[in-house]
Amino acid sequence: MKLVVAIFRSERLSAVLEELYRADVQGLSISRVQGHGGEREQVETYRGTTVKMELSEKSRLEICVSNHFVDPTVKAILKAARTGAVGDGKIFVLPVEKIYRIRTGEEDQAAVTPVGVPSRS
Amino acid sequence: MNQADIAWMLVSTALVLLMTPALAFFYGGLVRSKNSLNTMMMSFVSLGVVGVLWALLGYSLAFAPGGAFIGGLDHALLRGVNLEAKGTIPHVLFMCFQGTFAIITAALISGAIVERMRFSAYLVFISLWTLCVYSPICHWVWASDGWLFTWGALDFAGGTVVHVNAGVAAFVAAIVLGPRKDYARQAFLPHNVPFALLGAGLLWFGWFGFNAGSALGATPAAALAFATTMLAPAAALVVWTLLDLMRNGKITAVGAATGIVVGLVAITPAAGHISPISAILLGGIAAIPSYYGLVFRARTRLDDSLDVVAAHGVGGTVGALLTGVFSEKAWSGVADGLLFGNPGQLGIQAVAVGATLLYSGVVTFGLLKLVGVLVPLRAEATDEGLGMDVTQHGEEAYMDGEGAILVLHEREAVVSPALASAAAGGRS
Numbered sequence: 001m002k003l004v005v006a007i008f009r010s011e012r013l014s015a016v017l018e019e020l021y022r023a024d025v026q027g028l029s030i031s032r033v034q035g036h037g038g039e040r041e042q043v044e045t046y047r048g049t050t051v052k053m054e055l056s057e058k059s060r061l062e063i064c065v066s067n068h069f070v071d072p073t074v075k076a077i078l079k080a081a082r083t084g085a086v087g088d089g090k091i092f093v094l095p096v097e098k099i100y101r102i103r104t105g106e107e108d109q110a111a112v113t114p115v116g117v118p119s120r121s
Numbered sequence: 122m123n124q125a126d127i128a129w130m131l132v133s134t135a136l137v138l139l140m141t142p143a144l145a146f147f148y149g150g151l152v153r154s155k156n157s158l159n160t161m162m163m164s165f166v167s168l169g170v171v172g173v174l175w176a177l178l179g180y181s182l183a184f185a186p187g188g189a190f191i192g193g194l195d196h197a198l199l200r201g202v203n204l205e206a207k208g209t210i211p212h213v214l215f216m217c218f219q220g221t222f223a224i225i226t227a228a229l230i231s232g233a234i235v236e237r238m239r240f241s242a243y244l245v246f247i248s249l250w251t252l253c254v255y256s257p258i259c260h261w262v263w264a265s266d267g268w269l270f271t272w273g274a275l276d277f278a279g280g281t282v283v284h285v286n287a288g289v290a291a292f293v294a295a296i297v298l299g300p301r302k303d304y305a306r307q308a309f310l311p312h313n314v315p316f317a318l319l320g321a322g323l324l325w326f327g328w329f330g331f332n333a334g335s336a337l338g339a340t341p342a343a344a345l346a347f348a349t350t351m352l353a354p355a356a357a358l359v360v361w362t363l364l365d366l367m368r369n370g371k372i373t374a375v376g377a378a379t380g381i382v383v384g385l386v387a388i389t390p391a392a393g394h395i396s397p398i399s400a401i402l403l404g405g406i407a408a409i410p411s412y413y414g415l416v417f418r419a420r421t422r423l424d425d426s427l428d429v430v431a432a433h434g435v436g437g438t439v440g441a442l443l444t445g446v447f448s449e450k451a452w453s454g455v456a457d458g459l460l461f462g463n464p465g466q467l468g469i470q471a472v473a474v475g476a477t478l479l480y481s482g483v484v485t486f487g488l489l490k491l492v493g494v495l496v497p498l499r500a501e502a503t504d505e506g507l508g509m510d511v512t513q514h515g516e517e518a519y520m521d522g523e524g525a526i527l528v529l530h531e532r533e534a535v536v537s538p539a540l541a542s543a544a545a546g547g548r549s
Contacts, residue, residue, distance in 0.1 A: 011506040011507055011508075012506075018306075034524060036524075042511055042515075043515060043528070044511070044517065044525075045515050045516070046516065049527065050527075051525040051527055052525070052528055053524060053525055053526075054524040055524025056524075083503070
């Protein structure tokens with residue numbers, strides 16, 4: 001079981017969700033984060049005050065998957081989130097010690113297998 | 122000159138001017154947050170560009186003595202537009218009042234091309250459009266030597282001149298520009314429905330100046346136009362909510378805002394020509410084709426993003442034709458319509474609508490193609506993805522300002538210690 005954390009451009013979010021859906025990956029969390037990945041800062045002007053926006057809006061996706069789903073998940077994100085310019089983001093794959101499904105109390109593999117799909121553990 | 126007339130027209134002019142910022146809120150609330158400033162600026166900038174062009178040339182092309190199709194240059198650069206009487210009000214006030222109509226008509230078109238049109242291309246387009254499309258059609262209908270005016274077409278406050286005209290231009294512009302890049306793949310949701318309601322409310326308020334002001338004086342005709350402007354949108358709102366209820370089981374706020382606007386559009390040509398009871402009928406009837414036009418449009422590839430065609434094109438056409446049905450000489454003293462024994466009026470109304478459709482459609486298409494040669498009409502696809510606010514204007518509508526570094530000179534940045542460490546942390 002792995003936790004896949006991806007931080008990428010917010011404007012690619014719809015494309016990423018679409019690609020994950022195609023790869024049959026379900027059950028994820030999205031949050032809006034601010035960060036800096038070395039890209040050129042956006043310059044904005046308000047009433048004569050010019051500012052460089054050091055932090056830019058990014059999307060952070062967290063998804064816990066069984067081992068055989070790690071590869072399709074990562075590939076889907078790589079494909080959909082990439083624009084080729086600096087600031088496309090990162091994907092982190094982390095080991096997971098223990099998982100519980102709150103509703104049923106199921107653990108580990110069973111807890112990350114979507115309802116209705118027989119567990120392949 | 123009549124002082125009561127002057128007072129009412131001063132107020133009316135200010136009311137109509139307010140409609141353009143109101144439109145900015147109506148449109149601005151309906152787009153995504155990353156495009157909200159760009160959308161609102163498309164209306165606001167018209168106050169400047171069209172306002173100036175109207176004074177320099179547009180007014181003359183519309184109202185100076187000329188031929189049946191376009192005015193002359195007698196009033197170019199406001200020559201002869203002074204404090205002398207034009208009707209019962211000073212000529213310069215008449216020019217301002219008509220100018221506010223030109224401003225909002227150009228701004229109306231923007232609803233069809235928001236979230237993708239390059240701002241510079243939009244500026245060039247509305248400038249040319251005001252002179253080449255708005256001024257001539259305005260001349261046809263409202264100048265005493267215009268061909269539709271002499272023919273007896275009824276357009277009290279601009280159903281054809283403003284709404285059919287802008288609706289057709291919007292239709293053509295949406296086709297020439299093409300749909301937004303994720304159109305029909307992603308849902309584009311309104312980012313601030315309260316803004317849309319605020320805009321609709323302020324539009325209604327301003328519309329009293331638009332319609333009752335079109336009587337050009339503090340007259341009984343103005344009172345009639347005022348009453349119909351109150352009743353027709355009320356009826357349209359009621360019918361719209363019923364249609365919403367039948368179709369979705371719920372009455373929506375965006376629907377209510379749209380229903381109000383459709384009722385206002387429809388009553389515009391009829392305002393001073395029909396009885397108040399007829400206005401209720403007209404508003405209620407007009408809601409139906411616009412409602413279903415809007416539902417149908419959403420299933421097509423026509424990305425008329427904020428439904429200018431359904432609201433203004435269809436609403437304006439229905440209003441102009443119904444003017445030919447409900448007109449009542451007993452109320453207006455001008456002409457009877459179909460229901461009052463003058464079926465010919467409906468034919469004249471149809472010709473006025475048809476001529477506007479044809480001329481505005483063809484010339485708008487030509488102008489967009491011309492502007493497209495000078496400047497690409499669309500923003501880059503990546504800019505469209507990032508949002509038009511940041512890419513076209515270098516501003517954002519909603520932000521907390523975190524991570525903003527003050528730039529005092531071109532290359533020198535002053536960084537507060539807290540921000541510097543935050544930025545360094547972000548890079549590690």
